[in-house]
Amino acid sequence: MIGFHLKRASHDLIGQVILILFPLVLIFFFDFLYRNIGIETGMEIGSQNRATVLAIGFALTFQIYASAMSFETLSEDLFTPMHDRLFSTPAEGRSLVLSVLLSGTVVSFMQSCVVLVFSILILGASFPYFPLVLAIIFLSVLFNQLLGTVLLLFCGSPKVANIVTTVYGSVVPMLVGLYFPLPKSAVFRFFRLYGTPMSLANTASLGVMEGNWLQAIITLGPLFGLSVVLFVLLKGLVRRVVV
Amino acid sequence: MVLQVHEVMKRFNATLALDGCSLEVEQGEVIGLLGPNGAGKTTCIRCIIGLIPIDEGTITVFGMHQDGRNKEIRRKIGYVTQEITLYEDMSGKDNLAFFASLYGMGKDEIGARIPEVAAIIGLEGRLTDKVKHYSGGMKRRLNIGCALMHSPPLIIMDEPTVGIDPQSRSFILRSVKELAKRGSTIIYTSHYIEEVEAVASRIYIMDSGHIIAQGTLAQLVARIQGDHIIEVEVRLGSEEVKSRLLSLPDVKEVVLEGNRYRIAVPAGIPILDKILGAFAHVPLVSINTKQPNLEDVFLTLTGKQLRDEVKS
Numbered sequence: 156m157i158g159f160h161l162k163r164a165s166h167d168l169i170g171q172v173i174l175i176l177f178p179l180v181l182i183f184f185f186d187f188l189y190r191n192i193g194i195e196t197g198m199e200i201g202s203q204n205r206a207t208v209l210a211i212g213f214a215l216t217f218q219i220y221a222s223a224m225s226f227e228t229l230s231e232d233l234f235t236p237m238h239d240r241l242f243s244t245p246a247e248g249r250s251l252v253l254s255v256l257l258s259g260t261v262v263s264f265m266q267s268c269v270v271l272v273f274s275i276l277i278l279g280a281s282f283p284y285f286p287l288v289l290a291i292i293f294l295s296v297l298f299n300q301l302l303g304t305v306l307l308l309f310c311g312s313p314k315v316a317n318i319v320t321t322v323y324g325s326v327v328p329m330l331v332g333l334y335f336p337l338p339k340s341a342v343f344r345f346f347r348l349y350g351t352p353m354s355l356a357n358t359a360s361l362g363v364m365e366g367n368w369l370q371a372i373i374t375l376g377p378l379f380g381l382s383v384v385l386f387v388l389l390k391g392l393v394r395r396v397v398v
Numbered sequence: 399m400v401l402q403v404h405e406v407m408k409r410f411n412a413t414l415a416l417d418g419c420s421l422e423v424e425q426g427e428v429i430g431l432l433g434p435n436g437a438g439k440t441t442c443i444r445c446i447i448g449l450i451p452i453d454e455g456t457i458t459v460f461g462m463h464q465d466g467r468n469k470e471i472r473r474k475i476g477y478v479t480q481e482i483t484l485y486e487d488m489s490g491k492d493n494l495a496f497f498a499s500l501y502g503m504g505k506d507e508i509g510a511r512i513p514e515v516a517a518i519i520g521l522e523g524r525l526t527d528k529v530k531h532y533s534g535g536m537k538r539r540l541n542i543g544c545a546l547m548h549s550p551p552l553i554i555m556d557e558p559t560v561g562i563d564p565q566s567r568s569f570i571l572r573s574v575k576e577l578a579k580r581g582s583t584i585i586y587t588s589h590y591i592e593e594v595e596a597v598a599s600r601i602y603i604m605d606s607g608h609i610i611a612q613g614t615l616a617q618l619v620a621r622i623q624g625d626h627i628i629e630v631e632v633r634l635g636s637e638e639v640k641s642r643l644l645s646l647p648d649v650k651e652v653v654l655e656g657n658r659y660r661i662a663v664p665a666g667i668p669i670l671d672k673i674l675g676a677f678a679h680v681p682l683v684s685i686n687t688k689q690p691n692l693e694d695v696f697l698t699l700t701g702k703q704l705r706d707e708v709k710s
Contacts, residue, residue: 159488159496166487240483240544243447244500245469 160258178213197332210274212333214267219324222303225259230313248397295356301385308392406455415441417607430598431587438607439587476550480557486530498547519543535566628661631683642676
């Protein structure tokens with residue numbers, strides 16, 4: 156089943172390419188901008204170079220949009236006459252939903268990987284403890300996919316879920332300081348480092364790359380916890396839509 | 399007995415979708431379920447499959463109680479949805495394989511079954527194409543094929559020919575007959591009376607959530623066999639003429655559809671002059687008398703014209 160959904164996802168080539176090309180263009184653009192106008196990104200940089208931090212930031216941002224692609228797929232199965240076709244079979248509703256979720260996770264993770272690898276090759280980014288960074292990226296992908304699916308099932312409408320995701324995907328990177336520097340108040344600092352799931356993943360990645368393991372653990376814990384909460388919510392919500 | 403639906407009630411808020419619906423299907427039968435839009439055909443089918451719970455009554459499929467959770471029942475049913483439910487970006491083969499996998503079929507089994515199903519639906523040679531490149535008729539046939547992959551003993555087809563060309567329709571009807579010959583039990587719902595006449599060994603007529611008549615085509619027609627149908631077309635139909643016709647002795651029923659009156663009278667009674675008298679001063683376009691068919695049975699029982707319902 157997962158194989159079928161992976162194949163299904165791969166057919167939206169334009170969507171996939173956009174989710175890879177767009178972040179690369181933006182990383183290049185913002186890196187160029189910050190280098191030439193003499194201001195610095197609002198994100199925590201530590202001892203890393205700017206392209207590295209921007210690459211992580213945009214990879215995390217576009218995972219949010221990738222989750223929208225997954226729930227478009229899921230909504231095609233759950234909120235169209237396809238629902239009756241699928242649930243007239245003996246297949247478990249939960250497996251159907253999970254297989255879409257899992258294939259979406261795999262595709263989105265691969266997109267993030269491609270973005271990071273291209274950032275290394277083209278933009279001079281470098282990621283110390285790269286496998287660990289990828290593990291954090293994977294957890295973030297999983298969180299975003301779960302969030303998108305929960306949103307879809309909760310709203311019961313792909314249109315509403317799409318709007319919420321778009322707003323979320325626009326606001327959260329701003330709070331992390333991806334697009335412009337934020338005021339240096341404690342509230343904004345909190346949002347930049349811990350206040351949103353993206354901040355948590357971003358801070359954890361930076362923590363790993365800086366060798367600050369405590370910071371990584373402190374931020375990964377809540378992200379993992381939130382993912383578990385979403386999974387539990389998902390189980391309940393799936394029961395509402397499947398037969 | 400393959401299927402027994404007994405006194406089933408189903409409400410959607412204030413709407414009573416099924417009102418004491420009962421039907422029985424024996425092994426090897428092709429049942430035609432005929433009814434206008436909103437008659438409750440699809441609701442009835444969704445209840446049989448277990449997609450929606452019933453409020454009252456019982457449904458037994460292959461001797462098993464349908465409680466909506468019985469996977470074994472679902473394994474035995476092939477459901478052809480009214481809408482085309484296919485993955486357009488995938489190939490025909492991918493679609494067949496995917497739906498077969500949902501029934502627990504293994505890779506080898508699926509590989510062996512695909513050519514058989516392709517032959518039934520007449521899509522050999524086109525299965526590697528993406529569904530979005532298929533014509534409407536081909537999609538309809540693939541839609542049927544997906545429900546046949548697991549060789550279900552009961553096939554439920556919900557309006558499988560909606561919106562397709564006559565060639566594809568006739569191909570589908572031939573396929574249904576072929577499946578019936580091979581021993582499949584089929585429930586076939588349609589708006590199209592001639593389709594039901596062509597494929598069904600027994601017919602249920604449904605209206606307003608309940609079965610209003612059932613039997614073979616001959617049995618149903620025999621219900622109004624003693625009648626002749628006189629159809630009178632005028633420039634402008636009026637309720638006044640209809641009332642005049644109904645007041646005539648021996649006129650059993652008058653249905654006015656637009657500018658056409660359909661008048662049921664007992665056979666052998668010389669009544670045409672009286673009928674024409676009721677049309678005094680009304681310009682007539684045509685007069686036609688005919689033996690009743692299934693369409694007349696439907697009209698007599700429901701007072702509704704199936705096709706018009708579709709158009710509206």
